[in-house]
Amino acid sequence: MSEMVDKDSDGKIEVAGHVKWFDTAKGFGFIVPDSGGADILLHGNVLRNYGQNSVADGTRIRILAQRTERGIQAVSIIALEAPAQPGAAPLADFAEFDPAFLAALPLEPARVKWFDKAKGFGFANLFGAPDDIFLHIEVLRSSGFADLQPGEAVALKVIEGKRGRMATAILAWDAALHADERGGAA
Known part of the structure; x- marks a missing residue:
């Protein structure tokens, strides 16, 4: 910027x-x-x-x-x-995935179910889907968030990982709409 x-x-x-x-x-x-x-x-x-x-x-x-x-x-x-994190290793859950594949994932609309900053994780639900999406604190930080509130509207990039479905990137809903308009994403 x-x-x-x-x-x-x-x-x-x-x-x-x-x-x-x-x-x-x-x-x-x-x-x-x-x-x-x-x-x-x-x-x-x-x-x-x-x-x-x-x-x-x-x-x-x-x-x-x-x-x-x-x-x-x-x-x-x-x-x-989001703040640059020099030397920060990506989560081990993402190691098997090509970074280009992760970057190309679509943004999906979701609502935060709950997030516990002290525990370092929480869950969200994609609109129209009952399954939980795992949210890790490191993904929050690398996406520019410090915390999430229940009911908060977000957009997620989601993979099927070793522990089930989890977010690889999180955007505020409004920011995701603007990223989509510009033809880009997180």
């Missing part, structure tokens, strides 16, 4: 940076702009308007921001890009 700083007619500026931290319990976090300067407030409502309830630390982000009496705040998210 390249940095852009263009003011629109409402005085909003487009800013690129990365998520410093986001606390789902507190409902806010901060963005460090690539251009330097003060951190930018990221409120939970702005994140939810993008279609996510959480975001992983280090996630690349492009936003529209606005100066307020309390400092600069994000008003909308343009794009999120």
